[in-house]
Structure formats: structure tokens, C-alpha cells
Amino acid sequence: MIERKDSITQKVRNLQVGYKQMLWAEKYRPRLLKDIINQQEIKNRLKGFIDASTMPHLLFAGPPGTGKTSTALVLINELLSDFDVFGRKEDSLQTNVPYLELNASDERGINVVRERIKNFAHLMAINAPFRVIVLDEADSMTSDAQHALRRTMEKYSSTCRFILICNYSSKIIEPIQSRCAVFRFAPLSKKDTKKYLQNIFKTEKIAITPEAADAIIYVSEGDLRRATNILQSAAISGKEISEDDIYKATGKAQPQEIRKMIKYAITGAFKESRKLLLELIIKQGLSAQDILKQIHRETTVMTDIDDRTKVEMIKMIGEIDFRLTEGSNPEIQLSALLAHLVGLQLE
Amino acid sequence: MADSQILWTESFRPKNLGQVVGNEDAVVELRDWFDSWSPTAKKKVAILHGPAGTGKTSSVIALANERQYELVEMNASDSRNKAAIMRLAGSSAREGTIVNGAKGKRILLIDEVDGIAGREDRGGVKSLVDVIREAAVPIICTANEAYSPKLKALRKIAKVIAYRPVHPEYIFKILKKIAREEKITIPEDNLQFLANNAGGDMRSAINDFQGMALQLKSGKATDIELLKPYRDQTKNLQSALTELFNANDYLKGKKAIDGLKIKYDELLLWVFENAYLHTSEEKLAEVYTTLADADLYLGRIMRRQSWGLLKYFFDLVSGGVAVAIDKPKKSAQHVFPQKIAMYAQTMFTRAITKSISANLAEKIHVSQRSARTDSLYLVQQVLNSNVGEAAKMVDWLELDDNQVKSLLEKPESLRKIRQVVNAYETERIKIQTSMSDLQHSSFDRPGDDWSAILKDYEIKKEQKLEEEKRRKEEEKQRKDEARKAAKAKKKAEAKAKKEKEKAEQVKEEPKKKEKKAQTSLDQYFS
Numbered sequence: 001m002i003e004r005k006d007s008i009t010q011k012v013r014n015l016q017v018g019y020k021q022m023l024w025a026e027k028y029r030p031r032l033l034k035d036i037i038n039q040q041e042i043k044n045r046l047k048g049f050i051d052a053s054t055m056p057h058l059l060f061a062g063p064p065g066t067g068k069t070s071t072a073l074v075l076i077n078e079l080l081s082d083f084d085v086f087g088r089k090e091d092s093l094q095t096n097v098p099y100l101e102l103n104a105s106d107e108r109g110i111n112v113v114r115e116r117i118k119n120f121a122h123l124m125a126i127n128a129p130f131r132v133i134v135l136d137e138a139d140s141m142t143s144d145a146q147h148a149l150r151r152t153m154e155k156y157s158s159t160c161r162f163i164l165i166c167n168y169s170s171k172i173i174e175p176i177q178s179r180c181a182v183f184r185f186a187p188l189s190k191k192d193t194k195k196y197l198q199n200i201f202k203t204e205k206i207a208i209t210p211e212a213a214d215a216i217i218y219v220s221e222g223d224l225r226r227a228t229n230i231l232q233s234a235a236i237s238g239k240e241i242s243e244d245d246i247y248k249a250t251g252k253a254q255p256q257e258i259r260k261m262i263k264y265a266i267t268g269a270f271k272e273s274r275k276l277l278l279e280l281i282i283k284q285g286l287s288a289q290d291i292l293k294q295i296h297r298e299t300t301v302m303t304d305i306d307d308r309t310k311v312e313m314i315k316m317i318g319e320i321d322f323r324l325t326e327g328s329n330p331e332i333q334l335s336a337l338l339a340h341l342v343g344l345q346l347e
Numbered sequence: 348m349a350d351s352q353i354l355w356t357e358s359f360r361p362k363n364l365g366q367v368v369g370n371e372d373a374v375v376e377l378r379d380w381f382d383s384w385s386p387t388a389k390k391k392v393a394i395l396h397g398p399a400g401t402g403k404t405s406s407v408i409a410l411a412n413e414r415q416y417e418l419v420e421m422n423a424s425d426s427r428n429k430a431a432i433m434r435l436a437g438s439s440a441r442e443g444t445i446v447n448g449a450k451g452k453r454i455l456l457i458d459e460v461d462g463i464a465g466r467e468d469r470g471g472v473k474s475l476v477d478v479i480r481e482a483a484v485p486i487i488c489t490a491n492e493a494y495s496p497k498l499k500a501l502r503k504i505a506k507v508i509a510y511r512p513v514h515p516e517y518i519f520k521i522l523k524k525i526a527r528e529e530k531i532t533i534p535e536d537n538l539q540f541l542a543n544n545a546g547g548d549m550r551s552a553i554n555d556f557q558g559m560a561l562q563l564k565s566g567k568a569t570d571i572e573l574l575k576p577y578r579d580q581t582k583n584l585q586s587a588l589t590e591l592f593n594a595n596d597y598l599k600g601k602k603a604i605d606g607l608k609i610k611y612d613e614l615l616l617w618v619f620e621n622a623y624l625h626t627s628e629e630k631l632a633e634v635y636t637t638l639a640d641a642d643l644y645l646g647r648i649m650r651r652q653s654w655g656l657l658k659y660f661f662d663l664v665s666g667g668v669a670v671a672i673d674k675p676k677k678s679a680q681h682v683f684p685q686k687i688a689m690y691a692q693t694m695f696t697r698a699i700t701k702s703i704s705a706n707l708a709e710k711i712h713v714s715q716r717s718a719r720t721d722s723l724y725l726v727q728q729v730l731n732s733n734v735g736e737a738a739k740m741v742d743w744l745e746l747d748d749n750q751v752k753s754l755l756e757k758p759e760s761l762r763k764i765r766q767v768v769n770a771y772e773t774e775r776i777k778i779q780t781s782m783s784d785l786q787h788s789s790f791d792r793p794g795d796d797w798s799a800i801l802k803d804y805e806i807k808k809e810q811k812l813e814e815e816k817r818r819k820e821e822e823k824q825r826k827d828e829a830r831k832a833a834k835a836k837k838k839a840e841a842k843a844k845k846e847k848e849k850a851e852q853v854k855e856e857p858k859k860k861e862k863k864a865q866t867s868l869d870q871y872f873s
Contacts, residue, residue, distance in 0.1 A: 021743070022726075022729065022736075022739055022740045022743040022744075023710075023711055023722060023725060023726070025711060025722070026710060026711045026712075029712075069712050069713070073712065101712065103708065103713070103714040103715070104714075105714040105715075105716055106705075106708065106714050106715045106716075136712070136713070136714065137714050225713075225721065226721065229721060229722060229725055232725055233724070233725050233728055236728055236729065236732050237732075268628055270623055270628075270631060271623065274623070275685065278685055278686055278689055279689070282686065282689045282690055282693060282697070283689065283693050283696070283697075285697065285700055285701070285719055286720065287716060287720065290720055320639075323639070323643055323646070326643065326646050326647060326650065327646035327647070327649055327650045328639070328642050328643050328645070328646040329615075329642045329645070329646070331686060332615070332619055332635075332638055332639055332642040333639050333642065333643075335619070335635050335638075335639070336632070336635040336636045336638065336639035338635075339623075339631040339632040339634070339635035339636070340632045340635075340636075342628055342631050342632065343628065343629065343631060343632040346628060346629060
């Protein structure tokens with residue numbers, strides 16, 4: 001009874017502090033299964049689990065911003081109806097809360113994951129049919145860690161169910177996949193994105209030109225979180241949003257410095273280019289993968305190099321991407337790429 | 348007092364806060380915090396954080412000295428459970444000890460709080476926070492890194508004060524002062540060298556100096572020989588690099604780094620930092636591809652612990668680079684790796700950005716990495732838009748002053764934002780207490796029907812709101828009436844005044860006429 005009371009007061013508190021969701025991506029996160037955009041087939045299957053109030057281990061795979069985490073949260077919220085998933089987080093440390101959210105890319109060292117997962121999974125759930133662990137970005141786990149996880153999943157399956165979330169199901173080892181019901185989230189269509197955005201336009205009373213709305217849909221590539229972030233960024237000024245504002249907001253998400261760094265390199269200013277690279281990685285904390293992704297994008301549209309060199313560049317970018325996964329130093333690997341760019345303008 | 352047994356780091360500790368050098372801002376913050384401290388203060392504890400030897404502990408000792416407080420220290424080696432801390436910081440400690448009277452007022456210093464026992468998700472820090480809430484004396488903690496996730500709960504009730512590496516010039520001044528007081532004659536060059544080499548760590552510089560002085564006294568070395576062990580290291584690296592860049596063949600290149608005492612990854616960074624200065628644009632790609640290949644081996648070694656591969660790394664870094672380099676400079680001073688320098692400079696900002704991303708990641712259910720790359724810019728944008736929105740954001744993410752400051756373009760708006768956030772907080776406490784009242788009143792009822800209670804609460808809330816609304820309206824009405832009355836009064840007064848003036852004018856007019864007539868008469872006669 002006391003737990004139940006706690007969960008209800010928690011819900012009341014959430015009502016009280018409704019203004020607190022400051023990022024729209026979070027504010028407009030679906031709270032009910034029926035609010036999940038598209039993914040009709042997935043919703044039908046999950047509805048079955050809710051009706052039977054049980055579920056197997058689940059694996060959600062799909063591109064970013066298609067509703068994987070949201071679906072996991074609403075599913076838990078409906079299955080474990082005594083507990084409120086939205087709004088609180090620190091309470092998950094209490095032993096009586098039957099679910100745990102972990103992000104595999106944040107938990108450094110698989111030992112932490114293993115220890116925390118085991119400690120959580122082996123206890124019986126109170127006031128709930130079972131405990132649930134949501135393991136986000138599960139594809140960033142090494143295969144060793146995944147093998148360890150596989151045993152845990154089996155051993156404690158009577159007390160605990162897993163929801164693994166990843167972008168690529170191929171990065172999850174076969175034995176885990178075979179223990180899970182796999183759900184593949186399709187990229188969202190333009191129509192779906194539009195429907196979702198229009199709800200925000202209306203609720204937040206945003207004035208926006210139709211061209212700008214189309215621009216958001218175009219640049220977000222079916223990623224709802226990205227779309228919402230861009231929209232919020234463009235809406236901060238409070239004026240009517242034009243197409244131009246959207247592209248500016250997109251630019252804020254991708255630092256101009258990367259383009260500047262490439263410019264330096266192809267004009268032979270290696271020293272400046274390298275310094276900028278260090279700043280991006282160390283001061284701004286950009287990941288090498290993000291930098292590489294944008295260099296890749298820029299290379300594709302670059303006009304001052306011929307196609308043959310372009311292909312050479314792509315090969316090199318791919319090689320570096322692979323090397324980074326092998327544990328190499330990003331600034332040294334990327335510097336080699338910059339040095340190549342310096343060489344290009346001489347030919 | 349030329350006792351060689353005493354450590355200079357102890358005997359030359361600053362006696363008051365004015366003597367703490369190199370971190371003046373931090374000292375001011377510490378003093379302000381201490382002066383405004385009370386058992387009910389919001390920030391009941393101060394965390395001094397920064398690298399070793401920057402004056403954290405010294406500041407606390409100096410503070411206690413200056414204000415004549417008794418300083419009680421707890422180190423990592425002491426048992427730091429709740430009972431132990433309460434014994435030292437509880438209400439019995441407030442009035443001072445019997446022996447020392449009022450002079451025995453205490454400050455409790457908890458050293459290296461980041462080493463406190465307990466896992467992130469279990470009680471260690473939490474029980475410390477509980478103790479601090481009850482404590483009756485000021486508590487100061489030191490930490491190497493206050494922004495570690497472990498200390499999150501502690502940060503909420505803490506004033507975080509950052510100590511930065513001490514500038515070499517300050518270290519030099521202190522060393523000179525010690526030399527003067529200990530009557531040691533030593534070339535200033537040597538002291539300057541020690542200061543520059545300490546990496547901002549005052550303690551290590553003083554210790555090095557004391558070691559040197561001992562050698563000097565015992566006659567084991569002349570003052571010129573003293574620095575040899577220190578200089579050798581860097582000199583070796585400098586000349587090895589020159590040799591390497593000038594080698595122009597594979598074997599000579601390998602020989603250049605032979606016997607060099609440096610860690611392999613540091614060697615890679617030194618070569619990486621300086622190689623382009625000795626290379627033409629045509630060869631740049633070759634040199635850096637070679638370095639990237641060497642780095643690849645290092646990655647593989649780390650990943651698979653296959654140390655047998657290390658020889659290929661060394662071959663590529665030395666011979667490989669030597670072959671590729673084509674424009675060697677004979678007399679070049681090789682510069683310190685920028686990467687290491689930049690890491691050191693940005694230590695604080697990076698830690699703060701990381702802690703913000705952690706807060707954000709928790710709220711929006713994503714990884715810290717994607718919080719930082721995909722959403723942090725938005726938070727920053729909101730913080731710099733307008734105070735109201737910024738305050739909501741700060742409140743939502745539970746950011747502290749340092750975190751907010753790091754995101755603001757205009758740091759002066761911090762004060763305003765904080766004011767609004769505090770207002771939110773009071774409001775929330777009000778709601779919570781009213782809710783807990785509600786709970787207690789209905790807790791004993793048999794067969795609790797929570798939906799009814801919930802409804803009850805909603806109704807009560809609405810009633811309350813309505814009541815407030817009514818009250819406000821009444822007040823408004825009252826004010827309006829008062830304003831109307833005041834207006835009417837004013838009008839009447841104005842009218843009366845006008846009439847009076849008119850009357851006076853009427854009175855004056857004949858006089859004026861008279862006067863006019865007089866003047867014209869005067870003119871006429873003159």
C-alpha cells in the first residue's frame with residue numbers, strides 16, 4: 001500500500017511540475033502506446049503483451065528518433081501500472097522500483113554494467129509481475145560483454161525482463177537476438193513527421209512558413225528528436241520561422257568549425273587546421289565519429305577536387321572510421337587525413 | 348629555524364588567506380562563503396576542487412588561523428562514517444570546547460572527499476549529505492574533481508570553488524622567499540627552472556627545492572650540478588627529436604630514440620606535435636600516415652594486450668618518420684604537445700560540460716554523448732534567450748552556478764536567473780508541504796481509496812486557487828477603489844488650487860495694471 005501511495009503522490013507531483021519539461025523533444029514524448037507515431041504493426045503486437053500483462057525479452061532496432069526509447073517507456077508504464085516512468089529518475093535507485101534504465105555507451109567498463117545488471121535482476125519484483133531493464137544503445141557493447149549479458153538474461157529470466165535498444169540489430173550477437181522478440185522500427189515517412197510537428201506548432205503557437213516546415217522534414221531525415229530540436233532552436237527568437245531560420249538552426253547542431261578546418265587544410269594551412277581539430281575534440285568534446293561524418297558529407301559536395309581524388313578520400317575516411325573502432329587516437333588519425341588534404345591542392 | 352627535519356611545505360604554509368598565492372578569486376569566494384555561513388544556510392558545505400598542490404588545504408588552514416577557529420581534519424585514512432562526523436560536527440561542537448572556550452569554535456575539513464567509500468548508487472555520499480544537513484559547524488571538503496557523478500548529491504548543497512594550477516611566476520616568488528628566509532644562496536635560474544617545471548604544483552616545487560638545498564648543504568653537489576637530473580630528461584628528448592628529424596635514413600632514425608626514457612604514447616605525441624615543422628607540404632601526408640599507422644599499432648596493443656607489437660610501433664615512429672621527413676631544421680626548439688597542454692587547460696570546462704551532459708542525459712533518456720552532441724546547444728541557446736525561460740531550464744536540469752556560468756554568453760545574467768530559480772524552489776516546497784499535510788490527514792483512514800484522495804486533493808487545490816483568485820480580485824477591487832478615491836481627491840485638490848490661483852490672478856490684475864500705469868508714468872517723466 002505504501003509503495004502504491006508513493007507512486008500516486010509521484011504522479012501528482014508530476015502534474016504539479018508540468019512546466020518542467022524544457023526540451024520539446026522530451027515534452028512531446030508520447031505517454032501512451034496509442035500516441036506512438038506510425039509503427040502500427042509494432043503497436044498491435046505490444047498491445048497483446050499489455051493485455052496479457054507479460055512480455056518476453058525484447059529487442060528494438062531502428063534508426064534514431066523513430067520511437068524506440070519512447071515505446072519502451074510507454075510499454076513499461078502500462079505493464080507496471082503502479083509505477084510512473086515519466087518524470088522521475090533518481091527513484092530507480094530504490095529497491096522497490098521494478099525497472100532500471102541504463103545506457104551502454106555511458107557505463108564505462110562492462111564490469112559496471114554486469115554488476116549493476118546482476119544486482120538489479122536477481123531480486124524479486126514487489127508490486128509488479130517482474131522487473132524490467134532497459135538497456136539503451138546496446139550495440140555499443142563489446143561482444144564479450146554481450147556474451148556475459150546473455151547468461152544473465154537466461155539466469156534471471158524468471159524475475160527480470162530485458163528491453164535492448166539499438167540502431168543495428170546486426171551488432172547484437174546471434175544468441176541474444178534469438179532470446180528476444182525482435183521489433184524493427186521503420187524510418188518515419190514525411191507525412192508522419194509532419195503530423196507530429198503540426199501538433200507542436202499548434203500547442204506552442206508557432207508561426208512558421210510552409211517552406212520552413214518542409215525544410216525541417218528534409219533536414220531531419222525522419223529523426224523526430226532531431227526535427228524537434230531544430231524546431232525549438234529556430235523558435236527561440238519568437239518570430240515567424242522562415243526556411244532560412246531552419247537551415248541556420250541546423251548549422252548550430254553541426255559546428256561551422258569542421259568546415260573551417262577542412263578549408264584550412266585544402267589551402268595548405270596545416271598548422272591552423274590541426275589546431276582547430278584539437279580544439280574540436282578536446283575543448284568542444286566532439287566525437288571523432290561526428291567529425292568524420294561531416295568530413296564525409298562535405299567531401300561528397302566538394303567542387304574543387306576531381307572525382308578520382310574524391311574516391312581516394314572516401315577510401316581514406318572509411319579506413320580511419322575502421323581504425324577508430326580499433327582503439328586508435330582520433331586526433332592522430334584525423335591529422336593524417338588533413339595532411340592528405342594539404343597534399344591534394346599540390347597535384 | 349634552519350631545522351632540516353621540518354618539511355618546508357609545512358613550515359611555509361600561508362598563515363592567513365592573504366598569503367595564499369595564485370588563486371586569489373578562489374580565496375575571495377571561500378571567505379565570502381564562510382562569512383555568510385549559518386547552520387541554516389543553503390550552501391552548507393564548500394567543496395574546494397583542483398589539481399594537487401594548488402593551495403586547497405592551505406587555504407582552509409589559513410582561514411581557520413585567521414578567524415581563530417579550531418580546525419578538525421578528517422583524512423581518507425580516518426573512518427568517515429556518520430557517527431564519527433557527527434561527533435566532530437554535531438551540535439555539541441557548536442559552542443566550542445570547555446578547554447578553549449569560545450575560541451574553540453570549529454571548522455571541519457574533510458580531505459579528498461572524492462575518495463569517500465561507497466558506490467555511486469549506494470549510500471556513501473548520501474549519508475555524508477545527511478550529516479552535513481544536520482551539522483552545526485562549517486564543513487569544507489577538498490576534492491580533485493568535484494564534478495564527478497559520485498558527488499552530485501553533495502554538489503546540490505555545496506558551494507563549489509575551483510582552484511587552478513599556480514602560475515610559475517608565483518611559485519618562483521615563493522621559492523625566492525624561502526631561499527631568503529632559509530639563507531640559501533642558489534642561482535635564480537635554478538629556481539625559475541623548478542617553478543616552470545612544476546606544472547602548477549606548488550607543493551612539488553617546494554619539495555624539489557628542499558631536496559636540492561639538502562644536497563647543497565651537505566656539499567654533495569655544486570649549484571650548477573643540482574639541476575642535472577631534472578634537465579637531463581627534457582634535454583635528452585629535445586636532442587633526440589633533433590637527431591630523429593635530421594636522420595634522413597631508417598637506421599639513424601631508429602638510433603635517435605635509442606635509450607630515451609619516455610613513455611611510448613608521449614613520444615608519439617611529441618613527434619606528432621613537431622614533425623610538420625620539418626616537412627614540406629608534399630611529404631606531409633606521408634609523415635602523418637606513418638604516424639597514424641604507428642598509432643594503429645598502439646591501439647591494437649592496448650586492445651588485445653599484444654605487447655609483442657610494440658617494436659613495430661617504435662620502428663614506424665623513429666625510422667619511418669625519419670625516412671619521410673625532407674626539410675629538417677638543425678636548431679629547432681621542439682614544442683610541448685598541444686594535446687596534453689590543452690587537456691590540462693580545459694580540465695575544468697570539460698568536467699563541467701560533462702556533468703551538464705550527464706544531467707541532461709538523465710532527463711531526456713539518451714546517452715551522455717548524444718546529449719552533448721545533439722541537445723546541449725539547445726540548452727545553451729535557451730539559457731541565453733531570456734531570464735524566465737533560462738530559469739526554468741536551470742531548474743529543470745538542476746544546474747549549479749558554475750554549470751550555468753559555463754553556458755552563458757553574459758555571465759552577469761547568472762544572478763537574475765538564480766533569483767527566479769530560487770522563487771520556483773520556494774513555490775515547490777510550498778506545494779510539497781501542502782501535499783504531505785494531505786497525506787498525513789488521510790493516512791489513517793481504513794481502506795484508502797487513492798483515487799478519491801487524489802480527487803480530494805484536486806478539489807482542494809482548485810478551491811485554494813479559486814480562493815486565491817477571489818482574494819486577488821478583492822484586493823484589486825480595493826486597490827481600484829482606493830485609486831479612484833485618490834484620483835477624485837487629487838482632482839478636487841487640483842480644482843481648488845486652480846480656483847485659488849484664478850482668484851489670486853484676479854486680485855493681482857488690478858495691481859499689475861497699477862504697476863503698468865506707474866511705469867509708463869515713470870517713462871513719461873524721465
